[in-house]
Amino acid sequence: MKNTRHLKKDFKDIKSPSDIDRRDFLKYLGGGIVIAFTAGDSVLLAQRRREMPSDFNAYLLIEESGNVKLFTGKIEMGQGVITSLAQMLADELDVKLDSIEMIMGDTDRCPWDMGTFGSMTTRFFGPPLRAAGAEARATLIKLASEKLDIPESRLQASEGVVYDRTDRNNSITYGELAKGQKIAKIIEGEVPVKSPSELKIMGSEALRQDSVEKVTGRAKYAGDIQLPGMLYARILRPPSHDSKLKSVDLSGLERFSDLKVVNEDEMIAVLHASPDVAAEAINAVDTVYDTPRSSITQETIFDHIKKNAPEGEAVDSGGDLKKGMEESEILVEREYLDGYVAHAPIEPHTATAMIENGHIYLWGSTQTPFPAKDEVAEAIDFDPEKVHVRQVFVGGGFGGKSANGQIIEAAQLAKITGKPVQVAWTREEEFFYDTYRPAGVVKIKSGLTSDGLIKLWDYGVLCAGERGSQQFYNIPHHVTKVHGSGWSGRSSVHPFRVGAWRAPANNTNTFARESQIDIMAHEAGMDPLEFRLKNLGDEKMAGLLRLIGEKFGRRDNLPEDHGVGLSCGIDAGTYVALMAEVKVEKSTGKVKIIRVVCVQDMGLVINPEGAILQMEGCITMGMGYVFSEDIEFEGSRIDTKNFDTYELPKFSWLPEIEAYFVDARNDPPQGGGEPAIINMGAVVANAIFDACGARVYQLPMTPARVLAAMPG
Numbered sequence: 001m002k003n004t005r006h007l008k009k010d011f012k013d014i015k016s017p018s019d020i021d022r023r024d025f026l027k028y029l030g031g032g033i034v035i036a037f038t039a040g041d042s043v044l045l046a047q048r049r050r051e052m053p054s055d056f057n058a059y060l061l062i063e064e065s066g067n068v069k070l071f072t073g074k075i076e077m078g079q080g081v082i083t084s085l086a087q088m089l090a091d092e093l094d095v096k097l098d099s100i101e102m103i104m105g106d107t108d109r110c111p112w113d114m115g116t117f118g119s120m121t122t123r124f125f126g127p128p129l130r131a132a133g134a135e136a137r138a139t140l141i142k143l144a145s146e147k148l149d150i151p152e153s154r155l156q157a158s159e160g161v162v163y164d165r166t167d168r169n170n171s172i173t174y175g176e177l178a179k180g181q182k183i184a185k186i187i188e189g190e191v192p193v194k195s196p197s198e199l200k201i202m203g204s205e206a207l208r209q210d211s212v213e214k215v216t217g218r219a220k221y222a223g224d225i226q227l228p229g230m231l232y233a234r235i236l237r238p239p240s241h242d243s244k245l246k247s248v249d250l251s252g253l254e255r256f257s258d259l260k261v262v263n264e265d266e267m268i269a270v271l272h273a274s275p276d277v278a279a280e281a282i283n284a285v286d287t288v289y290d291t292p293r294s295s296i297t298q299e300t301i302f303d304h305i306k307k308n309a310p311e312g313e314a315v316d317s318g319g320d321l322k323k324g325m326e327e328s329e330i331l332v333e334r335e336y337l338d339g340y341v342a343h344a345p346i347e348p349h350t351a352t353a354m355i356e357n358g359h360i361y362l363w364g365s366t367q368t369p370f371p372a373k374d375e376v377a378e379a380i381d382f383d384p385e386k387v388h389v390r391q392v393f394v395g396g397g398f399g400g401k402s403a404n405g406q407i408i409e410a411a412q413l414a415k416i417t418g419k420p421v422q423v424a425w426t427r428e429e430e431f432f433y434d435t436y437r438p439a440g441v442v443k444i445k446s447g448l449t450s451d452g453l454i455k456l457w458d459y460g461v462l463c464a465g466e467r468g469s470q471q472f473y474n475i476p477h478h479v480t481k482v483h484g485s486g487w488s489g490r491s492s493v494h495p496f497r498v499g500a501w502r503a504p505a506n507n508t509n510t511f512a513r514e515s516q517i518d519i520m521a522h523e524a525g526m527d528p529l530e531f532r533l534k535n536l537g538d539e540k541m542a543g544l545l546r547l548i549g550e551k552f553g554r555r556d557n558l559p560e561d562h563g564v565g566l567s568c569g570i571d572a573g574t575y576v577a578l579m580a581e582v583k584v585e586k587s588t589g590k591v592k593i594i595r596v597v598c599v600q601d602m603g604l605v606i607n608p609e610g611a612i613l614q615m616e617g618c619i620t621m622g623m624g625y626v627f628s629e630d631i632e633f634e635g636s637r638i639d640t641k642n643f644d645t646y647e648l649p650k651f652s653w654l655p656e657i658e659a660y661f662v663d664a665r666n667d668p669p670q671g672g673g674e675p676a677i678i679n680m681g682a683v684v685a686n687a688i689f690d691a692c693g694a695r696v697y698q699l700p701m702t703p704a705r706v707l708a709a710m711p712g
Helices: 022-029 043-049 081-093 121-148 174-178 211-216 251-255 275-282 301-308 321-327 369-379 405-417 427-433 506-523 528-534 539-552 608-627 675-692 703-708
Strands: 032-037 060-062 068-072 100-104 155-158 161-164 167-173 182-187 231-235 244-249 260-264 267-272 286-290 313-318 330-338 350-356 359-364 387-389 421-424 440-448 454-462 477-483 562-571 574-585 590-601 656-661
Touching (some): 068 081, 231 405, 260 405, 267 275, 301 440, 321 454, 350 405, 369 387, 405 421, 454 506, 506 528, 539 562, 539 590, 574 675, 590 608, 590 675, 590 703, 608 656
Parallel strands (some): 032 182, 231 421, 359 387, 454 477
Antiparallel strands (some): 231 267, 244 286, 330 440, 562 574, 574 590
């Protein structure tokens, strides 16, 4: 490497990896063993380029004590990656799981990452992390060979110790190898990761690393940050997203002492050392808004979507639809409706900001700390190198904390006031500024023969999005068209902002597809499981369905008014199927889920206990969009403001849940944070039909809608 003696600490002058002096690079990273590689840019260059670094030293640091720091731009919001990522590194590095300290989402310490969403952490961050562990282990064995004067072929690593296979007492610890040294080793070529048969920690249950902190209340969230001189902010909000402020009277604030008032750049805010005083003060601001009326409501939105949806784009097609019509003896044409749904996390959007010595420090409830860093830099005209988003836990996200409005607000107010500022949205603000799961309409025309072979599939999804829209059945004549992405924020179709909601679009698409499949099975006079198996060319899905049929067991001799439903789908690379038993109260339309069986084929399961918790969480959360969650609105005015009118699932709703995995340890691990939720709409709709003959085409399936769909 080129010797650069006067390297600046912030590495601003680096143009290429060859500009970095090794000793300065090690000095910057700190003590312990650092694994450097010949390929790729440095971690610092990757940070500046907003891309994942190819240098594996970005992901781990072996300290002189023998403990290991794992650096990741991913965050922990309840999905359990704080443990599963540590398991992956511990297995490849051959250290104890409890020796790994997780550093997550800290923009000054971790490699750049686009964010935590889409069940992509295990699938996409896992492979480079495992490779880093394998490379580090190989380097430590090489170092031990030099120290012990023993050929590498005789050495073995285990639990942070490298030892002689012929004499285990002849050994050296990782800590001893690192003690007092700053070592850079250049590794030529790739070191293979372990085969499934060699794994000891991956595939085994592990206690979540954050469990004790969260149970004891020591876990830190954005709202737990307390700083000297900090002010709590409340910001004036409009009654609707289309409202225009005509006049404002701040004279009512004169009675409050020690109140800081901000009125600039179209932001009116009050700040006080007491959050209660700030809340009282904002209500003393007298305003007049011009708020336009609108005919678009939760009742009329679907007609509005059908009239205003953009032209469709074919994302999958084959055969000839006209020929499919000719070959079909039975035609089924249906329309499915799905409304807006809120994320409703336990923790509302919160951020704390502090400017000190020309740097701004931020603690935010965000799924996207690195994009937040860039957004803040632009919003307050700051050097991005001086914007630091620090590590905190996130109290639920589900896609809704990908936007960082509250972090930008806290940063703006900290810059204006010169004080540390905390912005914590109220529940009303949380509903108002949420990026809702988009409402959508799905239109399907399908055809089949009298003996149950599907010949035709003409599918169109309007304004909900593509994910999960492409069917996986063996249908010779088919087309799938997507009208609008569902990711465009506010548009001419949606009256307010929409965006990602757990398994974006797949809940809507799977509800429609699997309901339609169930209707066709009934029209053909076939068992829904056998009908699916007859029309599947995907052996992985067929195997999954055979397994869930076995696990669910007998479906005959059910009590009166009970029914069983089935639904299957694919999300985040994971194949998932659900079967559910429900009871329908025919006099009221009320539905109770009695039992749910879930089976997933998700490749190698890193932490089985954590994966089961995610499956159970998906099923529980899914009951909300199935039965009760719906946003009431008029135009861009949100009338749903709190949990008195937005009903989440209750513990009393919970069914018996059984979760199983297909043994696929030789396949790469797939996403587990979202798949099980996609089937909840269809599995319940199909079970309701089986119980009482009521076919419900709109979510949520309220008692009134079930009652209205009753036959006769």
